[in-house]
Amino acid sequence: MKKVKIAGCSAGWPDMMDPAIDAAKNSDAQYLAFDHLAELTMAILERQKAKRPDRGYIPDVIPLMRELLPIWKERRFKMVTNAGGANPEQCAEEVIKLAKSLGITGLRIGVITGDDLPIERVKELKAKGLKFKNYDNDEPDIDRVMDDLVAAYVYIGSDRVIEALDQGADLVIAGRLSDNSLFVGPFMYEFGWKYEDAYWDRIGAGVCTAHLLECGTWSCGTCSNFWAEVPEPWHSGAPICEMDENGESVISKVAGSGGLVRADTLKEHLVYEVHDPENYLMPDGIGVTTAVKLEDIGPNQVRISKLGDKPRGKPRPDTLKFCLAHADGYISEYTMIVPGPKAYDMAKRCEDFFYKRLDMVGVKPVETLVSFIGYNALYGPAAPPINYEPNELGVRFAIKTKTIQEARQARLQATLSWYAAGVGTAFGAPSEREVFALWPSLIPREEVPTKLEMREVK
Amino acid sequence: MAKKVRLSELALARSGDKGDISDIGLMAFNEKNYAIIKKQVTPQRVKEHFKDWVKGNVEIYEMPNVLSLEIVMHQALGGGATKTLRFDQTGKAMGNALLFMEVEAD
Numbered sequence: 001m002k003k004v005k006i007a008g009c010s011a012g013w014p015d016m017m018d019p020a021i022d023a024a025k026n027s028d029a030q031y032l033a034f035d036h037l038a039e040l041t042m043a044i045l046e047r048q049k050a051k052r053p054d055r056g057y058i059p060d061v062i063p064l065m066r067e068l069l070p071i072w073k074e075r076r077f078k079m080v081t082n083a084g085g086a087n088p089e090q091c092a093e094e095v096i097k098l099a100k101s102l103g104i105t106g107l108r109i110g111v112i113t114g115d116d117l118p119i120e121r122v123k124e125l126k127a128k129g130l131k132f133k134n135y136d137n138d139e140p141d142i143d144r145v146m147d148d149l150v151a152a153y154v155y156i157g158s159d160r161v162i163e164a165l166d167q168g169a170d171l172v173i174a175g176r177l178s179d180n181s182l183f184v185g186p187f188m189y190e191f192g193w194k195y196e197d198a199y200w201d202r203i204g205a206g207v208c209t210a211h212l213l214e215c216g217t218w219s220c221g222t223c224s225n226f227w228a229e230v231p232e233p234w235h236s237g238a239p240i241c242e243m244d245e246n247g248e249s250v251i252s253k254v255a256g257s258g259g260l261v262r263a264d265t266l267k268e269h270l271v272y273e274v275h276d277p278e279n280y281l282m283p284d285g286i287g288v289t290t291a292v293k294l295e296d297i298g299p300n301q302v303r304i305s306k307l308g309d310k311p312r313g314k315p316r317p318d319t320l321k322f323c324l325a326h327a328d329g330y331i332s333e334y335t336m337i338v339p340g341p342k343a344y345d346m347a348k349r350c351e352d353f354f355y356k357r358l359d360m361v362g363v364k365p366v367e368t369l370v371s372f373i374g375y376n377a378l379y380g381p382a383a384p385p386i387n388y389e390p391n392e393l394g395v396r397f398a399i400k401t402k403t404i405q406e407a408r409q410a411r412l413q414a415t416l417s418w419y420a421a422g423v424g425t426a427f428g429a430p431s432e433r434e435v436f437a438l439w440p441s442l443i444p445r446e447e448v449p450t451k452l453e454m455r456e457v458k
Numbered sequence: 459m460a461k462k463v464r465l466s467e468l469a470l471a472r473s474g475d476k477g478d479i480s481d482i483g484l485m486a487f488n489e490k491n492y493a494i495i496k497k498q499v500t501p502q503r504v505k506e507h508f509k510d511w512v513k514g515n516v517e518i519y520e521m522p523n524v525l526s527l528e529i530v531m532h533q534a535l536g537g538g539a540t541k542t543l544r545f546d547q548t549g550k551a552m553g554n555a556l557l558f559m560e561v562e563a564d
Contacts, residue, residue: 271483
């Protein structure tokens with residue numbers, strides 16, 4: 001039976017680089033997959049590109065490739081990455097420059113574009129009658145924030161990844177390629193799975209398994225409920241999946257690395273951010289996460305198999321996830337630490353001081369949040385009553401305003417609130433930042449033509 | 459009378475975000491605990507637990523294959539990671555917060 005080995009080498013930006021280098025050197029994975037993008041990252045990269053046309057990709061790709069390309073020369077694995085961000089062409093250009101400087105030849109790069117829609121294109125689509133409902137707040141269309149749009153990008157699937165691999169790409173560089181497709185693309189290419197009825201079960205298995213891999217070392221016990229049992233997380237291994245043509249797989253990690261792979265640690269990922277477990281919507285297919293079974297078959301080895309007769313997948317959706325980022329005012333923050341005894345009472349006093357001062361200077365923020373670090377900063381109103389005497393408490397003020405001037409003025413009042421505290425209060429460094437809100441929507445697949453360009457380092 | 463325990467004695471949690479949605483995977487330690495959480499961790503109780511931090515609907519899905527509940531809370535992150543005023547922008551600790559909820563164990 002045909003099998004393929006793929007390693008999950010990055011979970012975001014930034015991430016540790018050594019698990020990827022370790023997987024390249026010390027495993028026999030045929031594919032290394034790199035996810036670098038979170039929901040907000042594209043908007044940040046878009047802004048960078050607007051200021052400098054030669055930016056807008058994940059810069060870490062360069063030091064990473066500097067380490068990986070010499071290993072690639074010996075081992076010839078394939079790499080798939082979404083480090084292209086808002087500028088896959090430039091990213092490829094930089095990698096080619098680097099490869100030349102390292103004396104690497106014969107590297108074939110597939111560059112995928114088209115996921116990143118210019119604002120003009122959004123306007124065109126609206127003129128055609130398309131509406132972009134906000135799936136967070138059900139607002140029916142984007143008109144209210146149309147003038148404030150800064151970026152619009154579509155979570156694309158594996159179509160072009162498969163094509164690139166078919167054309168002999170050693171490295172596929174994409175922009176907002178969905179994290180999931182970094183893995184599903186290689187599975188589909190290797191096993192010849194098509195977007196057809198005969199394959200949705202296997203593609204669904206690929207979607208569920210990719211979900212376990214896209215968080216890189218997290219699947220090997222970093223950020224885990226089992227953190228206290230995880231050996232040497234500081235050099236945690238990358239997860240390695242050996243997938244077979246029926247969609248069944250074994251997940252392990254690079255030999256000799258730290259970390260922990262158990263059915264338990266993978267279960268933590270299976271339940272992570274999927275919404276409806278029967279319908280895990282991905283661009284390549286819908287995964288049914290309740291149709292797979294996870295079992296420990298050896299130390300750091302977990303088998304992912306089909307549970308009963310239930311199909312593991314359903315046909316891919318007709319629409320793609322479409323994220324529109326728009327400017328949305330400013331947030332300023334300030335944190336200070338009040339000392340005990342009576343730290344809680346002192347913190348309350350500072351909170352009162354802050355709101356009184358805001359009134360006095362006439363600043364009306366859009367929203368405010370005062371929380372006490374050490375008591376309710378993480379849990380908010382779900383924190384149980386304070387029934388202990390903290391040694392100290394952090395007092396954190398967060399303020400949202402329409403203008404940067406108001407953000408500064410409000411933050412100043414927060415800063416001054418330490419006047420209300422006792423001696424021994426420590427004040428840190430305040431800051432303001434511009435806010436980009438995300439408008440999560442959907443777009444018909446056919447409105448997002450993507451493009452593949454093959455390049456070669458001669 | 460049934461003994462009240464915190465969810466942390468029955469299950470583990472893992473939470474994450476998509477936009478303004480906070481998802482909590484609540485993983486029971488065993489079948490018995492799974493039965494308890496299935497019955498007692500209801501959308502209404504979850505909303506009561508988080509008070510005004512969860513403004514929208516709560517949906518709960520069952521995952522019998524991993525003895526877990528997938529709890530989907532809408533308008534639960536103060537607008538979503540990029541615009542929330544919360545320190546925990548992506549709601550990574552929302553799962554831990556849920557583990558403070560009390561349920562009746564026998």
